[in-house]
Amino acid sequence: MAAVEMTAESPSATEKLRRRITSGRMTAAIVLLPPALILFTLFVIYPLAGSGVYAFYDWNGYNTPTDFVGFGNFERMAGHSVFQQSVMNSLKVIAVSLIVQLPMALLLALLIYRRTPENTAFRLIFFLPYILAEIAAGLIWSFIVDGNYGVVGDLTRALGMEPYFITSDRSWAFTAVMVVIVWKYFGFHMMIYIAALQGVPKDMIEAARIEGASRFGVIRHVQIPMIRPAIIVSVFFSVIGALQVFDVVIPLTNGGPSNSSHTIVTYLYTFGLARLKIGYGSAIGVTLFIAAVLVAVFYQRLFMRKPA
Amino acid sequence: MKSIAGAAALCAFAAVSAHAETSVKVLRPESNSPALQQFWQDVIAEYEAAHPDVDVEIEYFASEAYKTKLPTMLQSDARPDLIYSWAGLTLVDQVKAGLVQDISGELDQNYLDSFSPGALAAFSDGGKVYGLPMTERLVVFFANTELTDKAGIDLSGIKTWDDLLGAVATLKEAGITPLVSGGKDKWPLHFYYSYLVLREGGAEAIRAAMEGDDEGFESPAFIAAGQKMAQLAALDPFQPGVLSASAEQGNTMFGEGKAAFLLMGDWAYTQTIGVSQGSLLEGNLEILPFPSVVGGAGDPAATLGGINGYAVTTGAPPEAIDFLKFLVNAEHQRDGARRGLFVPVIQGTGDAIETPFSQQINAMIEAAPEHQIFLDQFLGASVGGTINDISAELVSGDVTPEDAAARIQEAWDFR
Numbered sequence: 039m040a041a042v043e044m045t046a047e048s049p050s051a052t053e054k055l056r057r058r059i060t061s062g063r064m065t066a067a068i069v070l071l072p073p074a075l076i077l078f079t080l081f082v083i084y085p086l087a088g089s090g091v092y093a094f095y096d097w098n099g100y101n102t103p104t105d106f107v108g109f110g111n112f113e114r115m116a117g118h119s120v121f122q123q124s125v126m127n128s129l130k131v132i133a134v135s136l137i138v139q140l141p142m143a144l145l146l147a148l149l150i151y152r153r154t155p156e157n158t159a160f161r162l163i164f165f166l167p168y169i170l171a172e173i174a175a176g177l178i179w180s181f182i183v184d185g186n187y188g189v190v191g192d193l194t195r196a197l198g199m200e201p202y203f204i205t206s207d208r209s210w211a212f213t214a215v216m217v218v219i220v221w222k223y224f225g226f227h228m229m230i231y232i233a234a235l236q237g238v239p240k241d242m243i244e245a246a247r248i249e250g251a252s253r254f255g256v257i258r259h260v261q262i263p264m265i266r267p268a269i270i271v272s273v274f275f276s277v278i279g280a281l282q283v284f285d286v287v288i289p290l291t292n293g294g295p296s297n298s299s300h301t302i303v304t305y306l307y308t309f310g311l312a313r314l315k316i317g318y319g320s321a322i323g324v325t326l327f328i329a330a331v332l333v334a335v336f337y338q339r340l341f342m343r344k345p346a
Numbered sequence: 347m348k349s350i351a352g353a354a355a356l357c358a359f360a361a362v363s364a365h366a367e368t369s370v371k372v373l374r375p376e377s378n379s380p381a382l383q384q385f386w387q388d389v390i391a392e393y394e395a396a397h398p399d400v401d402v403e404i405e406y407f408a409s410e411a412y413k414t415k416l417p418t419m420l421q422s423d424a425r426p427d428l429i430y431s432w433a434g435l436t437l438v439d440q441v442k443a444g445l446v447q448d449i450s451g452e453l454d455q456n457y458l459d460s461f462s463p464g465a466l467a468a469f470s471d472g473g474k475v476y477g478l479p480m481t482e483r484l485v486v487f488f489a490n491t492e493l494t495d496k497a498g499i500d501l502s503g504i505k506t507w508d509d510l511l512g513a514v515a516t517l518k519e520a521g522i523t524p525l526v527s528g529g530k531d532k533w534p535l536h537f538y539y540s541y542l543v544l545r546e547g548g549a550e551a552i553r554a555a556m557e558g559d560d561e562g563f564e565s566p567a568f569i570a571a572g573q574k575m576a577q578l579a580a581l582d583p584f585q586p587g588v589l590s591a592s593a594e595q596g597n598t599m600f601g602e603g604k605a606a607f608l609l610m611g612d613w614a615y616t617q618t619i620g621v622s623q624g625s626l627l628e629g630n631l632e633i634l635p636f637p638s639v640v641g642g643a644g645d646p647a648a649t650l651g652g653i654n655g656y657a658v659t660t661g662a663p664p665e666a667i668d669f670l671k672f673l674v675n676a677e678h679q680r681d682g683a684r685r686g687l688f689v690p691v692i693q694g695t696g697d698a699i700e701t702p703f704s705q706q707i708n709a710m711i712e713a714a715p716e717h718q719i720f721l722d723q724f725l726g727a728s729v730g731g732t733i734n735d736i737s738a739e740l741v742s743g744d745v746t747p748e749d750a751a752a753r754i755q756e757a758w759d760f761r
Contacts (some may be wrong), residue, residue: 096760098418100443114760124704134448185587203587206529208744211590292530295589297735311414313728314436315760 064244066209081186086327094319101317111321121322124300127212131280131301134216135223140269140276143224145186147231148257161232172222179218180205183290205291205299212299218286227272234268235261247259270341281330302326359598369401370666372656373419373426375412382687393672400665401672410595413727418638420659425660428670431477432655433468434719435726441471446657448474452667460676462719465691468653477657478674481688483718484612484651484707485636492630493522493606501632507545507574514583517606524583526605529741530595533722533732537609538578539737540721541636541650542571549716552724554605556758563755564748567643572747574639575740589742601627609636611651612707616686633706649714652723653691683708725758732757 058064092113095103115121146164151156167175180191185201194201204214227263238261246260284303287293293300293308300308306326310319352353354604377383379676390402405426407415412430419425420440429446431437437633458466465479489501497520500639517524528534543551547567555563567568585591585683600608608614638646679690687706690696696708711717722730736750745753 098439100439100445178592184590186585201586203590206587206742208591208742234510294530294532294738294740296739308731312410313731314414314417314439314726314730316417346633 042074070154089320089323094318094322095314095317097317098314100328103317105317107182107317111318112325114318115321115325118309120300123298123303124302124305126283127300128216128283128302130212131216131283132277133218134266135276135280136273139224140227140272142220143163143227143272144262144269146224147228148261151232151235153236161229167222167223168229170222172285173289175218175222176286179214179286180290183214192335206295208298211291211295213258215283215287215290215299218290219280222286224275225275229267230272231265232277238264245280274334274342277333278330281326281333305327325338356628367399368663369403370428370669371426372402372404373412373416374406374656375405375409376406376429379687381616381685382399383630385682385685388681389673389678393669397665398481400669402669425659427659427666428477428656429659431469431657432719433479433655433725434724435729436723437469437476437657438471439525439726441476441742444587445660446476446749447660447662448476449658449667449670450475452664453478453671455751460692460694460711460713462691462693465653465655468719469655469657477655478584478670479653479655480674480679480689481654481682482691482711483654484649484689484711484717485541485609485720486707486710487636488600488608488610488611488614488635489632489634490603490606490627490630491632492627497522497606499606501634504634504637507542507637510637510659511578511581514578514581516571518581518583523585523605523611524551524581525607526585526596526599527588527609528591528596529584529589529738530591530594531722532738534593534610534735535598536720536737536739537650539571539575539740541609541734542574542639543644543720543721544648544650545636545644545646546570547638547642548648549718551643552718552721555755556725558731560753563758564751565699568751568754569747570639570642572736572740572750576747578741579741579743584741585662587758589655589738592646597735602754603627603630612689612704615703631703633703634709646719647709647714648716649710650718650720653717653719655691726761728761729754729757 093105094106094108096107097103104329118148147159148159150164170178177289181187181205185191185203186193190204191201205211226341241255242260242264246256251259284302284307287299287301287304288307293301293304297308302322303326306319308324309315386404386580390404393402394400416429420429437446458475461479462482465482466475469477469479491501494501494513494517497513497517499516504510504513514524547554547565551565551567554560555565555568558670559565577734585596585599588596591599595679597608597610597614599605600610636649636650655674658667674692676695677690678696679692682688683690683698683704684700685694686699686701686704688709689699689704696712699705700706718724720730721733724730725733732754736745738748739745740750
């Protein structure tokens with residue numbers, strides 16, 4: 039639009055400015071922009087910039103920070119074995135989400151995407167864990183896996199085995215966390231896929247069938263390519279979500295045993311907030327923020343462009 | 347009927363708001379004890395009746411949330427006037443930040459002298475008083491005598507750490523779980539480590555470590571405490587899954603008679619073990635002091651526990667200090683003691699305690715040459731958290747005593 043106008047009349051700069059102002063657009067911007075901008079600055083930019091500053095101080099949260107430590111917090115964090123473990127754990131969550139959770143969600147979606155009463159019932163059942171509050175889910179599972187009073191306890195007793203406590207086993211505690219995460223979120227991704235699958239034109243599937251495509255062939259060459267945008271979005275949600283896992287872990291293992299089941303965010307909470315090392319916590323937060331932004335930017339660049 | 351009640355409530359409200367000119371805001375972590383809440387209501391009602399122009403409000407937070415929200419609240423306009431405090435370095439940090447005020451000038455010498463000396467010292471820094479202690483807490487071994495009798499253990503014979511290890515071995519042979527604890531919360535396990543440090547080196551070792559004498563927190567007392575704890579852990583003395591049990595679960599299991607010993611604060615007696623509610627343990631419960639260690643420099647009668655009270659924030663009105671003095675006067679200390687709510691800190695009020703259990707706790711605290719505050723509170727949130735971590739890891743065998751001490755020192759340096 040603007041380009042066309044310019045070549046047609048090529049008005050002077052002052053003329054352009056005058057037009058913009060009188061056209062009402064500028065007024066609209068001046069009137070409408072500040073509320074949004076102020077809110078955004080106040081609640082997003084300001085806290086972000088704040089923690090960006092705190093990250094360079096050793097600060098316990100009282101008064102203004104004065105003890106400047108440069109990159110000290112970041113160096114400490116990089117060298118802390120519990121942080122390294124928590125990064126590994128967050129990566130594991132990403133891997134499990136992509137390798138187990140999403141294929142499972144897709145498989146279930148393919149089974150129940152058609153509109154029938156039975157399918158609606160199953161959809162509801164599979165979606166239930168997602169509706170549940172994270173804290174509640176964590177608590178419920180901590181009761182289930184409890185070796186004394188929980189379902190696991192009943193099972194081991196019934197089988198005459200020694201009681202088993204998965205959440206006090208260093209090598210398996212985080213597996214329990216990941217099981218709960220998959221259980222909790224597969225329904226969400228399944229719903230995304232179901233919505234997308236319902237949007238695939240029936241005649242395309244029919245045409246493929248007539249051309250002799252098998253059931254698998256239809257899925258492979260028609261349905262999956264058609265729901266590609268939905269898959270791209272769900273992968274994005276699951277990666278960003280995996281970086282933010284927090285409330286399932288706290289009631290389930292509280293990061294233990296021996297701090298072996300922290301994610302980046304529970305690490306931030308435990309070692310930054312609960313121990314009143316606000317500067318250190320900010321450094322972790324800044325690092326996590328940068329990681330999330332990098333993921334978002336690269337992912338957008340690579341996958342979320344318009345298909346050619 | 348409804349409208350009359352409504353009108354009455356409105357009148358009452360109007361009456362209160364017309365007279366109440368000053369409000370005193372008290373912030374405290376939530377207590378699950380209705381009896382304690384009743385105590386507070388009674389004290390406030392009494393105070394407000396005598397001072398119609400003052401309105402005392404209490405706000406509660408869950409314990410962990412309380413600790414993390416406090417710094418923000420103290421620096422906001424919603425700053426409470428009186429804050430619950432476990433004393434220790436957290437209070438010192440608040441003093442340094444100028445967020446709590448020196449109330450020494452408001453307290454006369456007679457009143458100051460009425461406190462047990464250690465208790466007042468916990469709320470003082472550099473000769474100035476920043477708040478008042480209200481109660482002392484004590485960590486002891488609870489013993490289920492039904493189970494120890496079954497295994498043929500003589501409780502009066504458990505004097506030293508080695509006696510305790512012997513008892514653990516005997517219980518294991520008899521197929522009884524010797525100890526129960528809540529390792530997921532970690533702090534119940536830190537009681538063992540803290541007590542061992544106290545026995546090995548006394549409060550002096552902790553003071554020396556804080557001042558950086560010798561090897562700081564890597565001094566022999568801390569290393570020996572870690573070694574003794576590892577020695578205990580090697581016997582596998584806890585209930586299966588100790589590291590995934592919460593403190594409440596641990597206490598409950600003990601209350602259900604599933605283990606012979608529980609190392610816990612005296613509050614567990616009424617709150618979770620549930621003796622008052624006709625528990626299985628009634629008549630089968632005894633308490634023992636933490637055993638001594640052979641060759642340890644610490645006094646075997648020294649105790650570990652809490653000194654809890656309220657600090658006065660900067661900018662709080664004089665009424666807040668007045669209310670605090672009212673709350674912690676001899677009469678209310680006596681009242682709380684009589685109700686079995688807490689062990690009082692004003693000297694001579696302990697005789698109001700009626701239950702034999704609390705009497706025993708009171709006697710142990712009074713006989714103690716020093717009462718060490720829980721290390722996870724005393725050393726501040728960060729170092730305290732590390733002590734909790736290493737205590738749990740010593741039990742799981744994931745850290746050596748030397749590395750455990752080094753990690754405390756590291757946390758202290760980074761404090």
